[in-house]
Amino acid sequence: MTEGRGGMGAGMMHGAKMRIMFAIVDADGDGSLSQTEVQNFIGRIFNAVDENGDGSVDMEEIRSFFHGAGNEEAE
Numbered sequence: 001m002t003e004g005r006g007g008m009g010a011g012m013m014h015g016a017k018m019r020i021m022f023a024i025v026d027a028d029g030d031g032s033l034s035q036t037e038v039q040n041f042i043g044r045i046f047n048a049v050d051e052n053g054d055g056s057v058d059m060e061e062i063r064s065f066f067h068g069a070g071n072e073e074a075e
Contacts, residue, residue, distance in 0.1 A: 025033055025041045049057050049065045 022033070023029075025037055027037050027040065028034075046057065047053075049061050051061050051064060
């Protein structure tokens with residue numbers, strides 16, 4: 001039996017993460033995702049990655065997003 005944090009199996013953790021993500025994207029809480037909700041969610045992510053606001057994302061911005069402020073490893 002594979003167990004993750006808190007004694008929950010890996011499958012249970014995956015399911016919980018999927019439900020959390022669904023709840024975040026389902027802005028109106030109706031239990032389904034509209035095209036607008038998905039586009040708005042992706043737009044928020046894109047805007048967070050597009051550091052200079054030029055409407056395009058390059059590899060440096062992606063690296064910075066994933067490894068930037070708040071994500072440093074302990075020294």
